[in-house]
Amino acid sequence: MALSKPVYAARIATYQAYMETAVPGISANPALFTAINKDTADLHFELVPFDAALVQRMTDRAVRVLQATEAHELLPRITRDPSYFECRFCDWQDRCWRLAC
Numbered sequence: 062m063a064l065s066k067p068v069y070a071a072r073i074a075t076y077q078a079y080m081e082t083a084v085p086g087i088s089a090n091p092a093l094f095t096a097i098n099k100d101t102a103d104l105h106f107e108l109v110p111f112d113a114a115l116v117q118r119m120t121d122r123a124v125r126v127l128q129a130t131e132a133h134e135l136l137p138r139i140t141r142d143p144s145y146f147e148c149r150f151c152d153w154q155d156r157c158w159r160l161a162c
């Protein structure tokens with residue numbers, strides 16, 4: 062999962078870290094990741110151990126985004142192509158590509 066869907070891995074690790082207060086021990090146990098193959102209905106189950114280093118990287122990245130936003134700084138886009146896959150499904154596409162940089 063971490064290789065094929067790194068966004069999911071980051072989300073799981075972040076939940077485990079920041080929900081520790083509400084759910085004591087959540088980061089001491091692996092998360093159960095479940096996926097379904099929509100073509101075959103096969104189920105995939107995977108235990109995902111807590112990844113503290115990943116949480117730290119994601120938290121640092123979030124802080125960087127917030128600091129840039131407060132400083133009215135535009136961070137580089139992930140691509141130069143507005144038709145890039147990720148951009149086509151991004152809620153901020155209109156605003157992002159309207160800005161000159």
Ligand code: SF4
Nearest residue numbers: 138139148151154157
């Ligand atoms: S459109 Fe969305 S995904 Fe694409 S560069 Fe802008 S913010 Fe990033």
